[in-house]
Amino acid sequence: MPIPPLSTETDVPPLLTMTEAVHGGIDSDFSSFPIYQGTNNSGAYSRDHNPTVAAAEVRLAALEGAEAAIAVASGMAAVSVALLTLLEAGMRLIYHQTAYDGTLGLAEDLCRFGIVPVARDLRDLDGLCRELADGRPTVIHFEPLANPFLDVVDTHAVVEAAHVAGARVVVDNTLLTPCLFRPLAVGADLVVHSATKYLMGHGNGLAGVVCGPASLIRRAAHTRKHYGPVLAPAHAALLLQGIKTLPLRVARHGENAQRVAEALRTVPGVARVYYPGLPDDPGHALAARRWAGFGGMVGFATRDPDVTQRVRLLKPWFSLGEPESLIAPYTRPLSGGLLYYRLSIGLEDPEDLIADLRHALA
Numbered sequence: 044m045p046i047p048p049l050s051t052e053t054d055v056p057p058l059l060t061m062t063e064a065v066h067g068g069i070d071s072d073f074s075s076f077p078i079y080q081g082t083n084n085s086g087a088y089s090r091d092h093n094p095t096v097a098a099a100e101v102r103l104a105a106l107e108g109a110e111a112a113i114a115v116a117s118g119m120a121a122v123s124v125a126l127l128t129l130l131e132a133g134m135r136l137i138y139h140q141t142a143y144d145g146t147l148g149l150a151e152d153l154c155r156f157g158i159v160p161v162a163r164d165l166r167d168l169d170g171l172c173r174e175l176a177d178g179r180p181t182v183i184h185f186e187p188l189a190n191p192f193l194d195v196v197d198t199h200a201v202v203e204a205a206h207v208a209g210a211r212v213v214v215d216n217t218l219l220t221p222c223l224f225r226p227l228a229v230g231a232d233l234v235v236h237s238a239t240k241y242l243m244g245h246g247n248g249l250a251g252v253v254c255g256p257a258s259l260i261r262r263a264a265h266t267r268k269h270y271g272p273v274l275a276p277a278h279a280a281l282l283l284q285g286i287k288t289l290p291l292r293v294a295r296h297g298e299n300a301q302r303v304a305e306a307l308r309t310v311p312g313v314a315r316v317y318y319p320g321l322p323d324d325p326g327h328a329l330a331a332r333r334w335a336g337f338g339g340m341v342g343f344a345t346r347d348p349d350v351t352q353r354v355r356l357l358k359p360w361f362s363l364g365e366p367e368s369l370i371a372p373y374t375r376p377l378s379g380g381l382l383y384y385r386l387s388i389g390l391e392d393p394e395d396l397i398a399d400l401r402h403a404l405a
């Protein structure tokens with residue numbers, strides 16, 4: 044079944060091209076970039092500078108169309124380095140109420156440092172503007188496509204409201220990737236990724252990245268140096284390798300996700316399917332207008348507590364963006380006693396995934 048066409052009224056900023064993914068920023072004589080694993084390389088201590096990590100950073104900056112980037116040890120390291128770079132005691136951190144679980148935990152933890160965390164539904168722009176009206180120094184953090192419930196947040200509108208109020212915006216672009224959306228192009232101050240996911244792309248290591256203007260990335264590099272979450276050179280090399288095929292993989296993840304989401308709607312016992320590529324999804328119109336695709340994540344609600352035990356092809360693993368399709372139950376029940384399952388749709392043949400889910404939900 045073909046993917047439905049996007050709205051003709053899109054205002055998607057320029058996206059990562061295949062040429063940028065393969066060549067972006069680095070004119071290298073190596074088909075596979077060397078791994079410099081020494082603690083010292085040409086006089087530099089590896090926590091300050093490592094040639095393999097530096098090469099990955101140049102490619103990562105090109106990926107998001109950023110002036111500069113720093114690579115860090117994990118996605119959570121990227122979120123914390125970005126926030127610790129921008130926040131000071133007394134400031135407010137506004138974040139989307141159903142952000143990735145780790146980010147919710149971090150936001151609460153930042154109270155210890157005198158930061159005021161405020162959870163909001165950032166789809167409610169009037170509510171955000173009311174919150175910002177007091178003029179308190181603020182950083183806003185959100186995912187345009189939020190994990191796990193796949194809420195669609197309007198980056199353009201949030202950035203506009205934030206900048207009118209003098210607030211800074213950190214966007215976690217993990218679920219969309221720069222193949223579908225580039226937040227810096229619409230004015231985000233910093234972009235972070237769990238590069239563990241689609242960017243590395245093969246479930247073979249943890250990594251994170253913070254991208255943005257050179258002035259802010261210099262400050263973020265100090266934060267990384269002082270707190271210490273550097274990326275191992277071997278993982279930087281895996282990241283360089285994975286990025287080369289990113290646009291091909293993201294396209295396939297998205298095609299498969301659309302097929303799976305449409306099929307799940309016809310499965311008895313599935314009360315609701317969450318996927319912004321479905322025309323009746325609450326985020327569809329906005330996503331179709333702002334992004335070049337809807338990504339590879341699908342959610343569904345059912346009363347069945349044992350789906351994870353009955354899948355054969357999908358893996359019951361907690362990650363996303365890997366070649367294998369993954370299924371993860373959400374621990375807290377939804378209203379009405381429904382249970383939420385999050386799918387990271389992989390690169391397999393979609394009919395095999397659909398057959399596996401039909402069997403597991405039968």
Ligand SMILES: Cc1ncc(COP(=O)(O)O)c(C=O)c1O
Nearest residue numbers: 117118119143190217237239250
């Ligand atoms: C949106 C998002 N941000 C950050 C993270 C954290 O990434 P990591 O597990 O690489 O620390 C995750 C992990 O799932 C995520 O989904």
